[in-house]
Amino acid sequence: MILAIESSCDESALALFDPARGIVRELVSTQAAEHEKYGGVVPELASRMHLSALPWLLEEFRGDLPAVTRLAVTRGPGLLPCLSMGVTLGRALALATGRPLVGVNHLRAHVHSVFLPRHAQDPAGFLAARAALLPHLGIVISGGNTLLVRLGEDLSMQVVARTVDDAAGEAFDKGAKLLGLPYPGGALIERHAAQGDVGKFAFPRGIPEKADLRLSFSGLKTALRYQLEKMDDAQVQAALPDLCAGYQHAIIEQLVAKAGAALDRSSYRSVGLSGGVANNRTLRQRLTNASVQRGLPMFLAEPKHCGDNAAMIAFAAWSEPDRPADAAPAPSLTVDQP
Helix, strand or coil, X not given: CEEEEECCCCEEEEEEEECCCEEEEEXXXXXXXXXXXXXXXXXXXXXXXXXXXXXXXXXXCHHHHHHCCEEXXXXXXXXXXXHHHHHHHXXXXXXXXXXXXXXXXXXXXXXXXXXXXXXXHCCCCHHHHHHCCCCEEEEEECCCCEXXXXXXXXXXXXXXXXXXXXXXXXXXXXXXXXXXXXXXXXXXXXXXXXXXCCCCCCCCCCCCCCCCCCECCHHHHXXXXXXXXXXXXXXXXXXXXXXXXXXXXXXXXXXXXXXXXXXXXXXXXXXXXXXXXXXXXXXXXXXXXXXXXXXCXXXXXXXXXXXXXXXXXXXXXXXXXXXXXXXXXXXXXXXXXX
């Protein structure tokens, strides 16, 4: 069994994975309420909270330690002070138990996370079932990263598209801040957008050319700021649902267009959506439709595994078992952009 540790940002998490059964136990300690006071994640505060939360979480897994055969820890990308808390705990456990420790690339784990439900349905037959779904297009959309990844038959990963500036999740959160909504604001934009008219405010799409798979969201934030400068506070409040609807629509339209272009450009057998922004219901439905229209199965990370979690770290450590131990770096995502 694999015990995994996640501490890349503002979630402290541990999970125990058994290849024969799936996720045996997982716990997450969130810091969202504390960082809301500051309008975003404060790395120094986050690392101190990891220092407090991780030992407490580990106590819940103490009885499982004798059965653990391997340890895994997020090694990046993420906030360095936060990552260091998890890596330190992982190294300490490795020294205390004599178990090997592997370092897992956080983004690669997101790509693998969409297959967790499939594994849970049939652990014994999972590897054969996954082989039939490769090559796979993984769509990872989070607060810090937005990229499309090709997962090959040999489990190699190549980035086929990524944002050239801000991530989609960052665009959601910073857009929410401009609109006067508290952090984290992405879910609040979605909530208000459900009551709005997507056509009331027209926001630009970054890099709209279909031949160019790159994404861009910084111009969208600027467009929102310029629009808000034309309005007083009362007008903004009155038009908030429409502003949110138009802003969210511009983000999702770009993501769907680039994903569709990537699918049309190459051959895939399945599609997956993961990352914190993957909890957006409109995005999930639009990308599922794009996949189904092309005759491809769509795999969605479960809501509890869209954000930072240790279950996907343990699962990735098992899915990529050939990496050297002792917290060795996991392979980076190689870039393959036209």
